[in-house]
Amino acid sequence: MNERLARIGLGVVLPASAAAIAYLPYLIYRDDLPNRLATHFDASGTPDGSMTPAMFVVTTSVLMTIGIAAMIAVALTRRPLHQVAGPVGGAMGGFLAGLGSGILAITVLSQRNLVEWTDASSPWPMVLVSLVLSIAFMVAAGLLTSALPIRPHAQPDPAAIPVMALDADEHAVWSARLHNRWLLVLGAGITLAGVVYAVFTQWWILVPMVISGLAVLTFTSLRVHADGNGLHVSYGILPWPRTHIPVDQIETASVIDIRPKDWGGWGYRGSLKLMNQAAVVHRAGPGLRLDLTDGKVFAVTVDNPETPAALLNAEVARQRATSS
Amino acid sequence: MLLKVDLGSTQPLHEQLAGQLRAAIASGDPAAGEKLPPARDLAESLGVNVHTLLRAFKTLRDEGLLEVRRGRGTIVTGAAAQQAHFVDLARELVTESRRSGLTDDEVRALLEAQL
Numbered sequence: 001m002n003e004r005l006a007r008i009g010l011g012v013v014l015p016a017s018a019a020a021i022a023y024l025p026y027l028i029y030r031d032d033l034p035n036r037l038a039t040h041f042d043a044s045g046t047p048d049g050s051m052t053p054a055m056f057v058v059t060t061s062v063l064m065t066i067g068i069a070a071m072i073a074v075a076l077t078r079r080p081l082h083q084v085a086g087p088v089g090g091a092m093g094g095f096l097a098g099l100g101s102g103i104l105a106i107t108v109l110s111q112r113n114l115v116e117w118t119d120a121s122s123p124w125p126m127v128l129v130s131l132v133l134s135i136a137f138m139v140a141a142g143l144l145t146s147a148l149p150i151r152p153h154a155q156p157d158p159a160a161i162p163v164m165a166l167d168a169d170e171h172a173v174w175s176a177r178l179h180n181r182w183l184l185v186l187g188a189g190i191t192l193a194g195v196v197y198a199v200f201t202q203w204w205i206l207v208p209m210v211i212s213g214l215a216v217l218t219f220t221s222l223r224v225h226a227d228g229n230g231l232h233v234s235y236g237i238l239p240w241p242r243t244h245i246p247v248d249q250i251e252t253a254s255v256i257d258i259r260p261k262d263w264g265g266w267g268y269r270g271s272l273k274l275m276n277q278a279a280v281v282h283r284a285g286p287g288l289r290l291d292l293t294d295g296k297v298f299a300v301t302v303d304n305p306e307t308p309a310a311l312l313n314a315e316v317a318r319q320r321a322t323s324s
Numbered sequence: 325m326l327l328k329v330d331l332g333s334t335q336p337l338h339e340q341l342a343g344q345l346r347a348a349i350a351s352g353d354p355a356a357g358e359k360l361p362p363a364r365d366l367a368e369s370l371g372v373n374v375h376t377l378l379r380a381f382k383t384l385r386d387e388g389l390l391e392v393r394r395g396r397g398t399i400v401t402g403a404a405a406q407q408a409h410f411v412d413l414a415r416e417l418v419t420e421s422r423r424s425g426l427t428d429d430e431v432r433a434l435l436e437a438q439l
């Protein structure tokens with residue numbers, strides 16, 4: 001997408017849409033609102049807290065303004081954005097702006113014509129609608145941010161780009177597995193805690209706890225495989241998701257020292273589509289870095305990354321020799 | 325674990341693969357107890373028939389370096405790394421003595437004498 005259009009979309013169109021969604025219903029129906037709005041509900045959906053409409057407008061506006069400010073700040077940044085902070089800032093700005101405006105709009109629309117705030121109906125449909133709205137804003141802001149220039153990565157260390165000697169008739173494959181016992185313990189712990197908590201308190205807690213526990217468990221083992229087709233990474237025992245980077249998309253393969261804080265933590269960090277970089281961080285230490293032909297960077301922690309780096313560089317050279 | 329084959333070499337592919345696997349195990353990667361990647365995936369990457377690779381697996385199983393467990397895949401045995409080293413030495417002894425014209429019986433006698 002055109003960079004100028006993306007800046008206008010992120011800095012003007014999205015903020016204006018959020019403001020319109022927030023304030024238009026309020027301006028139209030302000031005279032039909034009860035003296036106080038129901039703003040807090042107990043677990044069964046009965047209202048148990050309230051605010052004056054003016055106070056509620058201020059509260060939600062604060063939330064929305066933080067989001068709008070973040071989007072405008074990203075849109076106005078002339079320098080290339082930080083690889084992680086830029087896209088995350090844009091997307092989170094969109095989320096907050098959508099959330100603040102959604103809550104205000106839906107509350108006004110659903111509580112107009114009420115006599116007393118205690119008559120308000122269950123908030124769940126409203127929560128769902130505001131959540132969908134915030135996610136829509138987040139996705140839109142994320143996509144627009146991804147069209148803005150991103151700070152290029154430091155070049156790979158030239159001393160860490162090995163090349164394997166491969167004759168025309170030689171084929172090679174490299175395969176490795178990586179296990180992380182701490183992640184296994186953590187994943188099992190979260191899953192079990194979810195089950196225990198669900199048995200003794202609310203059952204629905206099971207769903208998010210088990211999903212996040214299984215997500216961690218999926219990452220406890222990795223299989224990384226390099227051959228003439230490129231690099232393949234598979235996670236855990238599941239057939240999906242998988243990562244495949246074909247040889248013709250690789251510019252250079254090199255050896256790096258992966259520090260989780262540089263990549264945003266552990267797990268699958270970043271996104272090749274949205275953030276121009278992604279890393280599979282399983283532990284701190286040696287890793288394989290791939291600089292792709294379109295300027296993106298992919299990294300994965302493996303033991304002895306010299307071998308896959310050398311193999312992939314040899315395959316890249318071979319592919320270029322045959323295609324030219 | 326790195327495996328390489330030379331499709332243009334006169335040495336049979338299954339022998340090349342067995343040699344590569346043995347060297348990999350002797351170097352400790354894959355380590356004892358570790359499961360080998362699926363033979364199908366490895367064969368596909370190397371551009372060889374899966375039966376050629378399975379033949380190499382079988383050779384190493386007969387040498388006591390690999391263990392094939394039904395449903396669990398192919399696993400490197402406990403003492404494999406050490407064993408692989410001796411298998412390599414034995415092969416070297418056989419190759420060298422044949423090259424210098426010794427008969428197989430003479431090689432056996434030579435080993436017997438050392439034991």
